[in-house]
Amino acid sequence: MEGEPSVCRELLQIHERPSHPQLHISEEDNKDAAPSSTFTVEEPCINNSSEGFGFISLNLNAEQPSQIEEKPLKLRMLRIKLDQVNEENQNLRAMLHQITKNYTALQSHLLLAMEQQQQQLSSPRNHHHQLQKDERHDDMADAVLPTRQFLDINKPPQSDDNIQENNNKTNVSRKIMSTENVDCDETKQVKLKLTSELAKAVEDQVSETTWKKARVSIRARSDTPLIGDGCQWRKYGQKIAKNNPCPRAYYRCTMAIGCPVRKQVQRCANDKTILITTYEGNHNHSLPPAARAMASTTSAALSMLLSGSTTSTAGTTQLNPGLIPTLSTSASYPTITLDLTRPSNSPMQFQRPSSLSSFPSFPWPSYGFTEQSIGFPLSSKQPTMMASEKNLTLVDIVSAAISKDPNLTAALASAVSSFKGATQNSNNCTQISVSGHGTTSKTSAPLLGSGKLPQS
DNA sequence: CGAGTTTGACCCGCGC
DNA sequence: GCGCGGGTCAAACTCG
Numbered sequence: 001m002e003g004e005p006s007v008c009r010e011l012l013q014i015h016e017r018p019s020h021p022q023l024h025i026s027e028e029d030n031k032d033a034a035p036s037s038t039f040t041v042e043e044p045c046i047n048n049s050s051e052g053f054g055f056i057s058l059n060l061n062a063e064q065p066s067q068i069e070e071k072p073l074k075l076r077m078l079r080i081k082l083d084q085v086n087e088e089n090q091n092l093r094a095m096l097h098q099i100t101k102n103y104t105a106l107q108s109h110l111l112l113a114m115e116q117q118q119q120q121l122s123s124p125r126n127h128h129h130q131l132q133k134d135e136r137h138d139d140m141a142d143a144v145l146p147t148r149q150f151l152d153i154n155k156p157p158q159s160d161d162n163i164q165e166n167n168n169k170t171n172v173s174r175k176i177m178s179t180e181n182v183d184c185d186e187t188k189q190v191k192l193k194l195t196s197e198l199a200k201a202v203e204d205q206v207s208e209t210t211w212k213k214a215r216v217s218i219r220a221r222s223d224t225p226l227i228g229d230g231c232q233w234r235k236y237g238q239k240i241a242k243n244n245p246c247p248r249a250y251y252r253c254t255m256a257i258g259c260p261v262r263k264q265v266q267r268c269a270n271d272k273t274i275l276i277t278t279y280e281g282n283h284n285h286s287l288p289p290a291a292r293a294m295a296s297t298t299s300a301a302l303s304m305l306l307s308g309s310t311t312s313t314a315g316t317t318q319l320n321p322g323l324i325p326t327l328s329t330s331a332s333y334p335t336i337t338l339d340l341t342r343p344s345n346s347p348m349q350f351q352r353p354s355s356l357s358s359f360p361s362f363p364w365p366s367y368g369f370t371e372q373s374i375g376f377p378l379s380s381k382q383p384t385m386m387a388s389e390k391n392l393t394l395v396d397i398v399s400a401a402i403s404k405d406p407n408l409t410a411a412l413a414s415a416v417s418s419f420k421g422a423t424q425n426s427n428n429c430t431q432i433s434v435s436g437h438g439t440t441s442k443t444s445a446p447l448l449g450s451g452k453l454p455q456s
Numbered sequence: 457c458g459a460g461t462t463t464g465a466c467c468c469g470c471g472c
Numbered sequence: 473g474c475g476c477g478g479g480t481c482a483a484a485c486t487c488g
Contacts, residue, residue: 235461237480250479254460264479 217278217337219268226265227275230291231255231283233263244269256285274341 220227233251241248246267253261261281268274287295 234459236482238462239478239480242477248478262479 215278215280215335217276217335219274219276219337219339219341221273221341222275223273225249225275227277228290229277229294230288231261231294241266246272253281253283255283255287259284271341276337278335 226233231253232255234254235249236252237250238247239250244266246269248264248266251263251265253259253263259281261279261283263280264276264278266276266278268276283291283295
């Protein structure tokens with residue numbers, strides 16, 4: 001930098017690295033600069049015609065050289081420094097604008113992917129084809145959606161310092177609740193953003209659970225022994241539990257060695273068409289897209305349970321008669337149950353594809369599922385009816401349930417709110433049950449990678 | 457033959 | 473300490 005007008009060199013360097021347009025002028029540099037030099041600071045600005053930053057020139061010294069000589073050099077230096085600060089401020093503002101822009105674009109992309117997934121659920125013939133697309137979308141969604149798996153257990157107790165943070169997270173939930181009824185593009189964007197915030201909050205909150213073990217239980221009608229959930233399981237035991245003639249099967253996740261996630265599958269004693277699947281533990285590996293959706297869903301449910309963050313009445317006011325949270329103190333561990341077996345008065349209509357119009361009408365409305373998409377009804381006369389396409393997964397049921405119907409989220413909130421009060425009277429043995437719309441499923445395909453179905 | 461299931465035995469926590 | 477019940481283990485078994 002010796003003996004040359006360093007400011008000009010600096011500006012050249014700035015042009016060469018527009019992504020980091022920092023102007024650095026030291027006093028040493030200006031000692032070498034000729035007194036008559038014109039100092040030019042370029043301010044970054046948003047270039048609308050192309051991506052990245054553009055520049056506008058700001059000439060700081062329009063004075064004549066003779067006038068410059070009259071002013072102390074220190075004043076000019078201060079002015080330059082001031083403009084440096086302004087420039088940095090502008091730069092940060094521009095970067096923020098760009099990030100916001102990218103974020104919005106990403107959200108739109110995610111929304112589009114979610115809509116495509118819903119369409120895919122409605123048209124099972126495209127199911128396989130769409131799976132590949134979804135996988136690509138899912139890679140992108142990884143940056144937004146939480147990767148927290150089914151549950152977190154054995155986490156350290158929540159400290160008092162986290163209470164304020166939790167309150168903030170609670171506000172995120174409330175914000176989502178409060179926007180449920182508004183339906184416009186802008187609101188969709190806001191909701192999507194808030195959902196993302198909630199997902200992050202979920203991830204944080206779940207890790208702060210005060211309970212050693214917590215579970216998510218899902219009740220769904222199914223004639224088959226298992227409902228696929230995107231994961232690979234191995235049965236390691238079976239037991240006849242008390243007060244239930246139906247055996248309880250124990251499964252362990254085999255997608256990775258040492259994965260601690262387990263699940264129990266048992267039919268309801270009162271209604272044997274209801275299959276109760278209970279998840280426990282936290283995957284120690286990456287999940288396939290379907291299982292990841294399930295993980296997000298169950299984590300969200302569990303998070304609501306663990307945070308007790310639903311003192312807001314926004315959720316309860318939107319409950320429809322089919323979403324009736326109930327409380328039980330029979331569970332050994334804190335358990336949140338998503339009951340997808342009860343019918344509701346949802347305005348969403350059950351769309352029957354024309355190809356199945358000969359089948360009788362079933363009373364269970366669904367979260368946008370068609371009979372075809374959920375693989376139902378399947379009579380014994382049609383045992384080979386699109387087995388792969390009709391593999392309704394638990395992911396489909398629960399994810400669609402929550403994404404399609406905000407009332408289920410509200411129901412969760414309401415249930416947790418009730419639970420919060422209930423836990424004051426009972427110790428860690430409270431079970432929450434949240435009833436959603438009735439969905440009945442019948443799957444013909446086994447679980448991923450599992451060659452055999454358990455004979456429970 | 458390997459992967460997955462079955463099933464009786466065993467372990468462990470909890471209540472009395 | 474004892475019994476009960478839920479959960480897990482592991483050898484035997486099944487299946488492709």
